[in-house]
Amino acid sequence: MNILSIQSHVSYGHVGNSAAVFPLQRAGHEVWPVHTVNFSNHTGYGDWGGMMVPASEVTSIIDGIERRGVFGQIDGILSGYQGGPDIAGAIVDAVRRIKDVNPEALYACDPVMGNAKSGCFVSDEIPPLLRDKVVPVADIITPNQFELGYLTGHPVETLEQTLAAVKAAQDIGPKTVLVTSVKRPETADDVIEMLAVDGDRAYLVATPFLPFKRNGSGDVTAALFTGHYLETNSVKVALQRTASSVFDLLSNTFEAESRELLLVESQEVFAHPRMQFSVEEL
Template sequence: MRVLSIQSSVSYGHVGNSAAVFPLQRIGIEVMPISTVCFSNHTGYGSWRGPHLSGDDIREIVTGIEERGGLADVDAVLSGYQGGDDIGDAILDAVTRVKQHSPNAVYSCDPVLGNAKSGCHVAPEVQSLIRDRVVPEADLVTPNQFELGFVTGTSPDTLESTLDSISRMREIGPRSVLVTSVERPERAHDNVMEMISVTGDEAWIVETPRLPIKANGSGDVTAALFTAHLLRSGDPKESLARTASSVFALLEQTLASGRRELQLIEAQTAYAHPSMQFEPKLLTSHI
């Protein structure tokens, strides 16, 4: 299995491709990473160093891969944070070119826009790009609950309204949706987080304990692992269970370390051999 992953890259810490590539490799996926930025560290520190790549830079790299025959037999294109509309256009161009060589390839998009606490943290032109052009081209999207609402123009909060928003998202284009960081008033108690996966006519929800940690890059790991598991197995329940178990173990180990950055390497056994301690439940509501 081969994935073309177009995301940011940092030297210190783990976000973007620096978070997604190693877990994919650890479960046996061949990854072709393309960096959209090459930064010293993620922007959450408030300062960083290093260059942005332009959309033309991305196209040049994709062309070089194509000239080597590397766009044949690609199973998925994976994208995350898009710092500018020129990068988004280049990613969409890459998806088109990949599908010309690999018609069955899936475009998996993490529509990074923001979160419920801080709102949108990308430029208005990027918001429009993701909502109006990128999501309709995606086969699989992995928004958090806030991003789900932003893209669909809805206000998901309860289970019912979140499922309604997922249905709206699928009408826009994507066949499969994974919603992360789900919080709803009717959940069992406040110290849990949930993810909901909808593929075909099946909707699954999984619950994990809420850990007192905010770890940049965990969403990138989640999107990468879920994409790979779903493509490999075709089983949304198993894919959700494996992803939840792996990411929870990663966050648990990061919390125990007392460090700010994901303990990506130290938790590597959890990707290849997750403990499968979380059992997704089937939702029967109007999917």
């Protein structure tokens, strides 16, 4: 699969394209990265160097790819952290232009806004743009549970509420929704879940909860799920493979007490997921 990935980039550590490209490549996909920011490291450190990439520069790169005559070869478009609010228009324009050439190309949007622990950490301009401009043209979205609630305005505490929020998100545009970091009252404290819905079919997978958070884990998850879904057209297989790889990546990172994801050290789990978790159809 050929995947155009429009996301942030950091030189040190692994978030955005710096988290998505290598796992996708090890899973067997060709990735064409376009960067929306060029930072030294992720902003969670509180200090960084570099700059946000203007939307005009993002579009210029897309224009150059178009001139190679390869839009028809793009199987999927993936977007994540958008940087400035002007990037939304550049992404939507790129999706439209690529789908004009290849209507079968799928667009996967990771609507990065925040998480349950930190709250919303992007500019106040970003969530409305995601909701009103970007998500409506997406085929796949991969919010965490907090972002799903923020995006739809629905409560997401119980499984029933989360499924209702997914339906509300589907009504905006995307057919396929992956919800990460799902916690609900009836699940054990040492378990965390992912929920994937494709049309009317919903699947749930549970993995052990590791008591830590590492920037970039959501980016890896969104990338792998997108790649596996493009390859297999099966949300169940994509969910099972993704859960397996991401858990092993996080487990390796946790055991090493590393502040950054151990992508290189964990590369075999992207190429050969252990498939150690069962997926339940709801």
